[in-house]
Amino acid sequence: MATRDEMQAKEMTANKKMTMRVILAEADIRKVILHSRPSTVEDLITKLRESLGLQNNFSLQFQDPEFNNELCNLTDLQELPEKPTIKVLPVLDLVPVSSDEVFSDTSTADTEILSCTPQDRREPWPEFFDIPTFSVDVEYRLRQADLLFMSEGTHLKVSKELKHEILERLAESMYSYTAYPTAAQFESVAAALISKHPCLQERGSATRCCGWKNSLKHKMGNYRTKRRQSGCLDVAVNAGKRGRHSSDGQPANKRIKKAKKGEINYLPNFPDGFDQAALEEARKDLADEMQKRTPSGLLVKQKMDQTFALRRKEVVDSEPPINTMVKRWPALFTEDQVFMEFIRI
């Protein structure tokens, strides 16, 4: 019965025009009108490829109204709203178009530009840094230039705006592992970049990528400043150490040394959708639960995970005495949670 309804719904929408907003790159967002509503995701991809003249493989994400219009991978066309906003994500391979492969690649699904979720920093630095895919436009240009490099050995002259797109994407990707990459990590990213895109090699330098390493280092610094300005606690905690900043009467952050994951000042951002007040509520629930004769282990663990960022902020910002901590966070002093807290840090 439900299936019949679905089929009717499909039939009703099949003949309808479909208007959508398609994000190809940050600076290239187009309005696309299809004469009929596609029935499958593959179908949609084919139609988009035709109407936009795209040659590369790509997968799609859409702004999901169920999640406050955050981007989600598009797997079922039924999920699309009436006038959807869709983001095109290039899939890199040199094999001709094969729609099966388009769907097998979900690893490129990273889109957030300035969100500050603590999950950002969950992954350890990978053994081999994977150069992320750039916008469709940039990928296209790089691929053309790579082919030219291989056939004629010509290096690509990188324009300012192309350099920006590359650095920005790499910074974003590195930031997901650490806000403070080491020299060796910059080196590995630069090496991975020219290995994946030989046209970006430099003449002159021994490693062929010294300039990129340098630019990445600068870019990362500038990128941290940008994150700081957009309110990311994990890098903001390290700012404001310079003398001139205390002119407004506020003491400079001098006593706070540089924080990295695993160090004592590690200060993650609040989880998405929670502010200080919401986490304080969760803390109260947690304290109440601990009053019980047998607190629920599951609930304690879940709330302790959730409130980790708030706890770190208290410790780093106000350095509370231990009895205050015992009072506010009784669960922290159970054997299990001492252990868990170390794992979290």
Next chain:
DNA sequence: GAGTACTCATAATCGATTTG
């Protein structure tokens, strides 16, 4: 105390836009 790394202010650069 030397060496290194980071922040931050600012200089340099470059494309886009406006002006004469």
Next chain:
DNA sequence: CAAATCGATTATGAGTACTC
């Protein structure tokens, strides 16, 4: 149509903190 101006971005260097 070239010069001037603007705005965004990257690069530089001083000042500072941390480590060994």
